[in-house]
Amino acid sequence: MRMIFINLPVGDVARSTAFYEAIGFERNAAFSNDAASAMRWSDAISVMLLDHGFYATFTDKPIADTHSVSAALLCLSFDDRAAVDAIHAAARGAGGRETRPIVDQQFMYGGAFEDPDGHTWETVHMEMGDCAPTGDAA
Numbered sequence: 001m002r003m004i005f006i007n008l009p010v011g012d013v014a015r016s017t018a019f020y021e022a023i024g025f026e027r028n029a030a031f032s033n034d035a036a037s038a039m040r041w042s043d044a045i046s047v048m049l050l051d052h053g054f055y056a057t058f059t060d061k062p063i064a065d066t067h068s069v070s071a072a073l074l075c076l077s078f079d080d081r082a083a084v085d086a087i088h089a090a091a092r093g094a095g096g097r098e099t100r101p102i103v104d105q106q107f108m109y110g111g112a113f114e115d116p117d118g119h120t121w122e123t124v125h126m127e128m129g130d131c132a133p134t135g136d137a138a
Contacts, residue, residue, distance in 0.1 A: 006074065007048045009055035009063045010117045013037055015095075016049045019115055022094035023087050041076070066118030073112075075122040081109045084123045088113060091121075 010016040017027055017037040025047065031038035035054040039047045052063055064071040078084050084102060091113040092098055099120060102111035110124035 001044060003044045003046070005046050005048055007050055007055065007058070008115075008117070008119050009052050010049045010115075011052065012116075013049055013051050015116055019091075019094045019096060020047065020049065023090045023096070066114070066120070068118075070120065073120050073122055075124060078110075078123065078125045081125050084110055084125050087123055091115075 008016075013034065013036065017032075017039070020037070020039045021027060025039035025041055028038040028040050028046070031048075035051045037049040039049060041047065050058075055063060076087070078087070081104075088098060088102060088111060095116050096113045098111065098113045100112035100122075102109065102123070107127045108124060109126075110122060112120055112122045114120045
């Protein structure tokens with residue numbers, strides 16, 4: 001199985017862990033400690049929340065202040081509109097900020113929020129109809 005691990009620098013691992021748990025991620029204790037939390041979204045996708053000191057051991061580049069600059073736009077897809085509504089409500093309730101309100105574009109429904117460190121998460125539910133992919137994606 002192919003997997004993706006998204007590594008995000010965070011100012012406070014405990015605060016960020018609580019935020020991600022509140023929006024539906026599950027913490028994997030086997031790969032977590034005081035400097036990092038492994039947060040599972042699905043069997044194939046995990047977000048690694050790394051404190052700035054630990055994150056810096058993986059790169060020579062400065063860590064972006066994602067409250068001021070956009071470093072990446074990450075997107076989560078959902079099976080229905082209610083799930084999009086629910087994660088936006090959970091994000092706001094857990095200290096996140098809605099950066100783009102949910103918009104209904106008929107076939108596409110979603111918006112965006114940021115976590116307490118300013119990382120932007122887009123949300124989307126798509127009515128794929130005849131556009132649904134077939135087979136395994138590479």
